[in-house]
Amino acid sequence: MKALRFYAPEDVRVEEVPEPECGPDEVKLKVRNCSTCGTDVKILHNGHQNLTPPRITGHEIAGEVVEVGADVASTYGASWSVGDRAQVIAAVPCGECYECRKGWMAVCQNQTSVGYQYDGGFAEYMIVPRQVLAVDGLNRIPDGVGFAEASAAEPLACAINAQELLGIEEGDTVVVFGAGPIGCMHIRLARGVHGAGPVYLVDVNADRLAMSADAVHPDEVIDGSQVDVVERVLELTGGRGADVVITATAANVTQEQAIAMAARNGRISFFGGLPKTNPTITCDSNVVHYRQLHIHGANGSAPEHNKRALDYIASGQVPVADLITEHVPLERVLDAFAIVEKGAAIKVTVEP
Numbered sequence: 001m002k003a004l005r006f007y008a009p010e011d012v013r014v015e016e017v018p019e020p021e022c023g024p025d026e027v028k029l030k031v032r033n034c035s036t037c038g039t040d041v042k043i044l045h046n047g048h049q050n051l052t053p054p055r056i057t058g059h060e061i062a063g064e065v066v067e068v069g070a071d072v073a074s075t076y077g078a079s080w081s082v083g084d085r086a087q088v089i090a091a092v093p094c095g096e097c098y099e100c101r102k103g104w105m106a107v108c109q110n111q112t113s114v115g116y117q118y119d120g121g122f123a124e125y126m127i128v129p130r131q132v133l134a135v136d137g138l139n140r141i142p143d144g145v146g147f148a149e150a151s152a153a154e155p156l157a158c159a160i161n162a163q164e165l166l167g168i169e170e171g172d173t174v175v176v177f178g179a180g181p182i183g184c185m186h187i188r189l190a191r192g193v194h195g196a197g198p199v200y201l202v203d204v205n206a207d208r209l210a211m212s213a214d215a216v217h218p219d220e221v222i223d224g225s226q227v228d229v230v231e232r233v234l235e236l237t238g239g240r241g242a243d244v245v246i247t248a249t250a251a252n253v254t255q256e257q258a259i260a261m262a263a264r265n266g267r268i269s270f271f272g273g274l275p276k277t278n279p280t281i282t283c284d285s286n287v288v289h290y291r292q293l294h295i296h297g298a299n300g301s302a303p304e305h306n307k308r309a310l311d312y313i314a315s316g317q318v319p320v321a322d323l324i325t326e327h328v329p330l331e332r333v334l335d336a337f338a339i340v341e342k343g344a345a346i347k348v349t350v351e352p
């Protein structure tokens with residue numbers, strides 16, 4: 001079968017590899033969609049410490065069951081059949097550590113990932129690892145939800161995990177930094193599920209801002225390369241600041257701006273990680289103190305967030321179909337990465 005394999009930074013190859021075999025406690029999928037995100041581009045350039053080459057990458061996966069191991073039903077109590085449509089979690093918790101037992105599976109200390117420790121979805125077929133099945137991480141795709149949409153459940157799950165901590169209330173003013181696909185999903189989730197009020201979208205790339213604004217219609221777009229973002233948000237909120245700020249970018253300055261623009265009792269999500277080589281920011285601690293700010297991290301998602309993501313997509317509370325603006329065949333997966341890197345599409349999906 002054809003697959004994309006990572007060998008080393010800047011050395012990834014679309015090549016013929018043996019079709020994987022399904023063990024008695026595994027499920028085999030025909031991959032129908034594997035969507036791309038900034039992480040794939042980061043891996044291409046820098047690799048990842050948890051990634052053992054050669055490795056098939058790709059972690060936003062939806063496909064069709066083509067084989068079910070004989071022991072799957074008895075081992076996991078899950079009844080999968082050939083032809084079932086399924087979505088795969090990306091972050092795989094162990095289910096047994098202190099955090100997992102507390103129900104904090106997104107911060108499992110033994111977390112592994114599809115496409116890092118296990119072969120992922122940039123391939124015609126993949127084996128759903130037993131570690132995924134053990135934590136109920138293979139999800140049925142609801143009727144009416146396509147494979148491409150289902151592949152976007154994984155990034156949406158990460159947004160759900162982050163917003164769960166933010167206590168967004170009806171009418172709250174929300175600022176989202178980062179006009180990528182995840183920023184769009186944050187906006188739709190904040191409105192469609194949490195009833196957010198005015199939503200402002202910030203980016204420094206005018207083309208990307210325009211493209212994403214066209215899809216999700218924020219109440220205002222703010223081009224950080226043209227105006228003082230903090231000043232503008234204070235202006236828009238009558239000097240009060242934003243109730244909720246989400247930084248879906250890797251730019252350090254956005255975290256500092258988030259703190260500066262947060263309203264009293266404001267909630268902030270540092271959703272995007274910062275560069276490993278430059279992970280610090282300057283924080284006026286007294287602003288956090290006196291304004292009673294709540295600053296939250298966000299680390300991937302738990303299996304349950306993936307299920308909820310599929311439900312929100314199915315119910316129409318968080319539509320994603322129109323956010324997938326490019327479909328490319330597996331042979332052109334490297335073009336997909338280039339499109340993501342340029343920010344020339346909202347979401348790019350690969351179709352093996």
Ligand SMILES: [Zn+2]
Binds near residue numbers: 036037038059155
């Ligand atoms: Zn991703």
Ligand SMILES: [Zn+2]
Binds near residue numbers: 095097
């Ligand atoms: Zn764990």
